[in-house]
Each structure stands twice: as structure tokens, then as C-alpha cells.
Amino acid sequence: MLILSAAAAFFLPFQFLLNFAHDDSFFYIKTANNLSKGFGSTFDGVNITNGYHPLYFISLVILFAVPNFLASASPEFLYRLVFLYHEVLLLFSFVFLLKSLKLVLKEKYGSTLILLIIIMLAALVFIRDYGLESHLACLIISYFLFLKAKETENGRSNPVDKSVLLSLLFLTRTDFLISVIPLVLIADIFTGKEKLKHIITSFIFINITALIYYLTNYYFFGHFATVSGMLLNAFPVVLLKENINILITDPAKLYNQFARIIFFMISIILFTVFYTRNKAKTEAEKKFFGVILGFGAGSFLFVLYHLIFNTYSIREWYMTVPVFISSVMAALMAGGRKITAYITLLLSLIVLIYVFTGSRIANYKYVSGYEYAKAIEKIVGADERVYQVDYCGVTGFFSNRNIINGDGLINSFEYSGYMKNGKIDEYLKKYDVKYYSTYSSESLLKDSVYTDKTFSDKINGKIFIFDKSSLALEMPFRWSHIAFGLDGKWYLFKF
Numbered sequence: 308m309l310i311l312s313a314a315a316a317f318f319l320p321f322q323f324l325l326n327f328a329h330d331d332s333f334f335y336i337k338t339a340n341n342l343s344k345g346f347g348s349t350f351d352g353v354n355i356t357n358g359y360h361p362l363y364f365i366s367l368v369i370l371f372a373v374p375n376f377l378a379s380a381s382p383e384f385l386y387r388l389v390f391l392y393h394e395v396l397l398l399f400s401f402v403f404l405l406k407s408l409k410l411v412l413k414e415k416y417g418s419t420l421i422l423l424i425i426i427m428l429a430a431l432v433f434i435r436d437y438g439l440e441s442h443l444a445c446l447i448i449s450y451f452l453f454l455k456a457k458e459t460e461n462g463r464s465n466p467v468d469k470s471v472l473l474s475l476l477f478l479t480r481t482d483f484l485i486s487v488i489p490l491v492l493i494a495d496i497f498t499g500k501e502k503l504k505h506i507i508t509s510f511i512f513i514n515i516t517a518l519i520y521y522l523t524n525y526y527f528f529g530h531f532a533t534v535s536g537m538l539l540n541a542f543p544v545v546l547l548k549e550n551i552n553i554l555i556t557d558p559a560k561l562y563n564q565f566a567r568i569i570f571f572m573i574s575i576i577l578f579t580v581f582y583t584r585n586k587a588k589t590e591a592e593k594k595f596f597g598v599i600l601g602f603g604a605g606s607f608l609f610v611l612y613h614l615i616f617n618t619y620s621i622r623e624w625y626m627t628v629p630v631f632i633s634s635v636m637a638a639l640m641a642g643g644r645k646i647t648a649y650i651t652l653l654l655s656l657i658v659l660i661y662v663f664t665g666s667r668i669a670n671y672k673y674v675s676g677y678e679y680a681k682a683i684e685k686i687v688g689a690d691e692r693v694y695q696v697d698y699c700g701v702t703g704f705f706s707n708r709n710i711i712n713g714d715g716l717i718n719s720f721e722y723s724g725y726m727k728n729g730k731i732d733e734y735l736k737k738y739d740v741k742y743y744s745t746y747s748s749e750s751l752l753k754d755s756v757y758t759d760k761t762f763s764d765k766i767n768g769k770i771f772i773f774d775k776s777s778l779a780l781e782m783p784f785r786w787s788h789i790a791f792g793l794d795g796k797w798y799l800f801k802f
Contacts, residue, residue: 308398316391323385324390325438325673327665330625332438333700334717335359340704341368343375348527352709353692353738354719357528358535361520362478363440368391382705389438396442396592397433402626403449404635406429407456409577411595416445416614416773420493420642423652427634430659431567432627434667441627444479447472448602448631451491458499459591464649465506469495470512477516482793484517486612487605489630494601498594507554534723542616550620560620562790567626568610574633575603581640596639602632645745665789673701675785679797680705686799687742693799695744696767702744711740729768743771746784748795759799773800 316324338350338359349355356584370392375382404424409416436442451472452463473492473587477484494512496505521531530537555564580594606629613621641651666672676698683706687693695702696713703710715723725734734740743759751757753774780799 309395311704312394312398312443313391316387316394321387322674323667323678324387325389325677326670327437328673329385329436329439329652330673330676330698330700331622331624331716332389332436333704334712335367335440336385336438337700338717339358339364340371340375340385341369343371345638350703350717351692351711354722356526356717356719357524357530357533358717359533360440360478362475362482363443366443382707384702386438393437393442394448400442400446400449401428401604403446403453407449407453407595408639410453410456410460411591415643417642419645419648419652420638423638423642423648423655424635425636426652426655426659428631429657430662431570431630431634434663436624436627436702439624440479441624441631442627444476444483445631448477448628449475450597451476452598453765455495455498455595456591459594462500464500464505466499466501466508467512470509473509474512474516477513478520479522480610481520481533483609484513484603486609488513490605490608491598492789494598496605498597503629513798528720532534532719534718534720537720538715539618539725540616541618545615546618547615550617553620553713558790559788562788564621564626565624567630569619570637571606571610571626571629571633574636575607575641578633578636599632599635599639603629603636606632629672659675662789670789671785671787675783675797676701677705679780679782679784682780682782683708683710683799684745692738692739692740693742693744697761698746699744710744711738726767732768735802742779743773743800744798745771745800746797748784748793750796758801759798771800775802 332672334350335726338348338356341350341352342348347355348354348357349696350358359718367389367630370388371380371385374384374388401424408420408424412420414440433443438683454469454472458464461656477488480487492509496502504783524533525531528534532540552608554568556562580601582600605801610621610625610629614627637651641647680702681704683693687706687708689708691709691710693710695710699712703712711722712718715726722734725731745751745759745761747759747761751759757773757775757778759771759773777800778798780797782797784795784797
């Protein structure tokens with residue numbers, strides 16, 4: 308399997324592999340690449356940032372260390388390496404998950420359940436989020452479930468190992484500290500032995516890890532929180548109504564995040580009923596399923612928190628861990644009855660074929676962005692700076708140029724101050740930014756003047772206007788989704 312994964316990562320068409328990532332994936336990848344080269348924790352080469360979750364970021368820095376030491380690795384090679392890394396994460400997640408189910412279910416474990424797990428996870432989890440932290444979180448959860456399964460079989464408690472895993476889960480997504488981790492910990496303690504020892508051990512490991520992380524943030528960046536967390540968190544302002552409206556009116560989110568939220572919610576409700584009413588479960592199943600329910604309940608709090616307080620609503624990769632858990636729940640419920648299992652298997656296969664064909668094979672999501680990035684590389688000097696508000700992960704990474712992230716999520720706290728105070732002009736002058744990059748599905752040209760109202764006025768309060776003579780590059784823009792597509796133009800202006 309590892310050989311097949313390596314072959315897929317390094318021999319499949321590059322544009323096909325790009326469809327497994329998100330634009331935000333390249334925030335992680337480029338920032339980690341810059342740190343591994345000794346340039347510091349920066350995406351744009353200008354601003355120092357902590358706008359990422361630490362464990363996955365550190366793993367990328369380590370991954371890039373060897374190729375960057377031996378040679379100046381190309382962005383294309385590094386992304387293929389990231390793709391292979393994720394294939395390995397997913398392979399081991401799958402192995403530990405199956406091992407845990409085999410230990411708990413014993414004679415109930417069989418080929419039908421294995422097929423259900425494979426197809427459901429492939430359709431809903433394993434073909435997305437390359438370059439983001441969610442697959443690493445799935446591996447940690449799978450290994451945690453494996454330890455729980457071993458505990459139910461041999462009766463020996465291992466609170467230290469599980470506390471370390473929960474600490475690592477926190478470092479994988481720090482917002483799990485107030486959602487997933489407490490609920491999992493409660494479920495694990497109440498279904499295990501040596502409860503007091505478990506409570507003390509977990510409290511020590513998780514709290515020390517959190518304390519070190521936040522103090523490190525403060526020492527290096529002057530703030531306990533991340534810059535992205537500060538900008539995304541609207542607390543105490545409640546955004547539930549606005550965020551739900553976005554999910555059901557935006558076609559991209561309706562067929563993605565919203566659909567997966569519905570699947571997640573139905574799975575949680577049904578599994579709760581299944582867990583509380585099924586009297587035939589063994590003691591091992593009760594304990595193991597109780598922890599799975601803890602992960603589900605914690606994931607529900609995670610989703611609810613972001614629905615209420617996140618200024619960007621539910622982003623696509625936020626749903627990967629909740630759907631990973633709910634896919635396991637659905638497979639466990641369906642696997643016990645042949646007819647239900649076959650129907651679920653068929654439906655899952657249809658979803659996999661539909662999603663894989665529509666969003667991976669017949670897709671051109673990043674083709675124009677990649678080509679535009681390569682064109683920028685030829686026009687913009689290596690030491691010159693470009694300002695781009697949206698969709699700058701792909702352009703920033705593959706152009707090998709200093710593209711400043713205008714929404715501030717992978718930027719500095721200094722930049723966020725300029726942004727909040729409506730002083731972007733001062734920031735651009737201070738850092739001698741030479742170019743402005745944007746895209747639009749409508750022509751920005753009216754009477755030889757380009758006006759970009761698409762993003763900037765919403766993000767930082769400034770509308771950028773350029774004379775036609777300032778246009779340095781214009782290229783076709785094309786973006787596709789399984790539900791719809793956009794066509795327009797890329798624009799690069801010189802200040």
C-alpha cells in the first residue's frame with residue numbers, strides 16, 4: 308500500500324492531485340516551507356504569523372527539512388510530498404480503526420463492515436483536505452480508539468498514553484480543547500477503570516500542553532491566541548442566523564458543508580438511540596461505543612460553536628473530523644443487518660462515484676490559479692511584494708513570490724491592526740507593496756478604470772481603483788465546484 312501511495316503521489320497528473328487540496332492548504336505548506344528554509348514563520352516573507360494549528364505545521368516543517376537541505380525543492384515536488392504524507396496518515400488511520408473494530412466486535416467483524424468503512428470514508432473524508440490538519444486528527448482519533456479497544460479486551464487501563472493522545476489532538480486543532488476533548492475525556496473515564504488516576508493524569512498532561520502552547524504564542528508573537536483565531540472569533544456576538552443562511556444560500560456550501568452537517572446530525576441522533584436501546588451489546592462494545600459517542604458529542608459542540616461564533620461560518624475542513632466519527636457510527640449501525648448494510652453500501656458507493664467524478668476527475672478548480680501563479684513568477688521580481696485579499700494560497704505558493712494575504716488569517720497581528728482601523732494604505736506604503744492581485748467573475752473595467760469591490764471593501768474597508776495603464780497582467784479565471792462554476796478574469800495591477 309505504501310508503494311501504491313508513493314506511485315500515486317509522484318506519477319498521477321499534477322492538476323488532478325491539486326483537486327484534493329484547498330486554497331488554505333497552501334497557507335500551511337508555504338509557511339512551513341519558509342520556516343524549514345530558515346526564513347521564519349511567515350507566509351509572505353514580510354509578516355511573522357502564527358495563523359495555524361501547531362502540530363500539523365511542525366510535521367510539515369520536519370517533512371520539508373530534508374528536501375530543502377539537499378536542494379531547493381520546487382513547489383510542485385513539495386506538494387506531491389505532502390500528498391504522499393496524507394496518504395500515509397490515512398492508511399494508518401484506516402489500519403488502526405479496523406484493528407480497534409476487530410478487537411471489539413470479534414465475530415461480528417467481517418468483510419461487509421470493512422467495505423462500508425472503506426467506501427464511506429473514501430467518499431466523505433479521504434479524498435479531501437490534503438495540506439490541512441484534519442487527516443492528522445483522524446489518525447490520532449483512530450489510535451485513541453485502538454487503545455480503548457485494547458483496554459476493553461485486556462482490562463488494563465492506559466491513561467498516560469490516552470492523555471498524551473488528547474494533548475496531541477489539542478495541538479492538532481486547538482479549538483478541540485473546549486469541545487471534543489472534554490466530552491471524550493468524560494466518556495473515556497466513565498467507561499474505564501482507575502477513574503481518579505485517569506482524571507489526574509489527563510488534567511496534568513492536557514493542561515500543561517495547553518499552557519506551554521499559549522505561553523509560546525505569547526513569547527514569540529505577543530498574543531496568547533492565533534491571529535486567525537482572533538479574526539475568526541466573533542464572541543460574544545452571535546452569528547448563528549447569518550451562518551446558517553450562508554450555508555443554505557451558497558451553492559458551494561449547500562452541497563458540501565450543509566449536506567455533511569445533515570449527515571453528521573442524523574448519524575449522531577441515530578447512534579445515540581442505537582447505543583441507549585440496544586441491549587444485546589457486549590460489555591466491550593458498550594465501553595467502546597461510549598467513547599465513540601463521546602467523540603460525536605464533542606464534535607457536535609465543535610460544529611455548534613463555529614456556527615454561533617465563527618465569522619466565516621463552517622469551513623469545508625471543519626466537517627472532516629465530525630464526518631469521520633459519524634461515518635464510523637453509520638457503518639457500525641448498518642453493518643449489523645445485511646439488508647441495511649447492502650443498501651448503505653450501495654448509497655455510499657453512488658456518493659463516492661458522484662463526488663470523485665464531479666469534484667476530482669472532471670474538475671478544474673485550481674488550473675487557472677496555478678497558471679496565473681506561474682505568470683506572476685515571470686512578471687514580479689523575487690524581492691517585490693504583492694497584495695491579494697482572497698484566494699492567495701495557490702498563487703502565493705506556486706508563484707514563489709511574496710504575496711501578502713489580505714484577509715489577515717495567515718498574516719501578522721500588526722497587519723490586523725491596520726486592517727481593523729481602515730489604514731491599509733499606510734500598511735502598503737510602509738512595506739513598499741508594488742502589486743495588487745485579484746480576480747472577478749465580472750469585468751472590472753468601466754471607462755478605462757478598474758474598481759475592485761468584490762472583496763476589499765468587505766475585508767478592510769478600502770475599495771481599490773486602478774487606471775487601465777496600471778494593468779500588468781490579465782488572464783482567464785475559472786473555478787469549478789461539483790454544484791456550479793465561475794468564469795472571469797485574473798488581474799494584476801501595479802501600484
